[in-house]
Amino acid sequence: MTKPQEIYDLLLDSASSAATLQEVLIGLTWTLCQVEHQQTEALGLCMSPGIATRTLPWSGTLATHPVQQFVPWVRSWNAHEATVGLAAINAVINLQNPLSAQAQPLSLEGSANLAVFEHFLPQIRGKRVAVIGRYPGLSRYQQAVTMTVIERQPGEMDLPDPASEYLLPEAEWVFLTATSIANKTFPRLAELAHQANLVLMGPTVPWLADLAQFGVDYLAGVTVTSPDRLRQTVAEGGGVRIFETGVQYRVLKL
Numbered sequence: 001m002t003k004p005q006e007i008y009d010l011l012l013d014s015a016s017s018a019a020t021l022q023e024v025l026i027g028l029t030w031t032l033c034q035v036e037h038q039q040t041e042a043l044g045l046c047m048s049p050g051i052a053t054r055t056l057p058w059s060g061t062l063a064t065h066p067v068q069q070f071v072p073w074v075r076s077w078n079a080h081e082a083t084v085g086l087a088a089i090n091a092v093i094n095l096q097n098p099l100s101a102q103a104q105p106l107s108l109e110g111s112a113n114l115a116v117f118e119h120f121l122p123q124i125r126g127k128r129v130a131v132i133g134r135y136p137g138l139s140r141y142q143q144a145v146t147m148t149v150i151e152r153q154p155g156e157m158d159l160p161d162p163a164s165e166y167l168l169p170e171a172e173w174v175f176l177t178a179t180s181i182a183n184k185t186f187p188r189l190a191e192l193a194h195q196a197n198l199v200l201m202g203p204t205v206p207w208l209a210d211l212a213q214f215g216v217d218y219l220a221g222v223t224v225t226s227p228d229r230l231r232q233t234v235a236e237g238g239g240v241r242i243f244e245t246g247v248q249y250r251v252l253k254l
Contacts, residue, residue: 004187007214008075011181014208015092021067024084025231029239030203032231033087035067035095043224043231044090045203045247047179049079050153056080067092074182082182090206099207100223103250111137112243116175116201116220119251121145123197124173130196132189133177134158136240161185168192178204178221190214203247212254219254222247 019037031048034041062070062084071092073085094100106115114137121141129147131138134155141147142157148167151158159167168174174193178200180186190198194215205221222243224230230246238245 002187002191002214004184005075007181007186007211010208010210011074011086011089011206012071014097014206014210015067015071015089017067017092017096019067019092019095021062021065021070021088023231024062024087025234026080026084027234028237030234030242031083031087032234033067033070033084033091034227034231035088035091037095040095041227042091042095043227044087044092044094045222045234046083046087046090046182047177047202047204049083051079053080077184079183082184086182086204086206090204093206093208094224097207099209099252100221100250103207103219103221103223103252105223106249106251112249113240114138114140115243115249116199116251117141119220119249120173120175120199127172128170129173129175130164130167130171130193131175132164132180133175133202164189164192169195171196173197173199175199175201175220178202178206181206187214190216203242207252209254216254219252220249223250 019035022036023034025032031046033044070088073081076082108115108118131149134151149158150163154160174196197217199218200216201220203222225248226246233242233245
């Protein structure tokens with residue numbers, strides 16, 4: 001059994017860099033960080049907090065500083081700091097880690113945000129599946145799969161957070177949003193899902209093979225296909241729209 005802080009130790013160790021934080025965009029759905037080192041640039045994403053605030057004390061002060069000042073924010077209990085921290089970590093990982101290049105690119109016409117579920121559909125038919133986080137359009141698979149969605153802000157078809165304690169140990173497949181790393185629920189959820197095939201997914205996924213030590217079987221993250229269009233889409237409030245303009249899902253078995 002790993003300790004809850006170990007994943008954050010791994011992230012900080014993996015994001016050691018002399019890079020500079022060039023830009024931070026906190027959009028409605030996604031937060032984007034851009035880093036630069038030796039004239040090479042990379043972007044990293046994390047889902048933005050589902051809360052708004054007018055009192056961030058550091059707005060307007062982050063760009064052009066060493067990224068190492070901000071990656072420790074991933075440990076913060078302040079949602080916006082943790083989000084910026086993880087987006088910065090992902091940018092550094094993308095700057096120096098070719099792991100994502102080994103992953104299989106996925107594409108799905110019309111609903112690219114659902115490409116991961118489409119990819120795994122042949123394997124999860126008839127299985128007990130738990131999904132952490134309500135993905136737009138996910139209901140299309142609930143006739144073919146015995147699927148339960150657990151959501152922090154549950155809708156009519158969802159179950160609330162506490163259901164994880166009961167359902168994840170019995171699930172055969174678990175699809176876990178990587179936003180759980182930023183909001184600090186990942187360690188417990190991964191522990192509960194240790195007997196399932198665990199897919200860590202979403203644009204927030206850090207491309208790190210060492211996540212296997214936490215029980216992750218597959219990484220289903222994104223690579224940036226168009227930095228300029230991604231930046232514009234994030235800044236203009238895009239959610240699933242980023243899959244049509246700036247990123248592509250990839251899947252890697254660990």
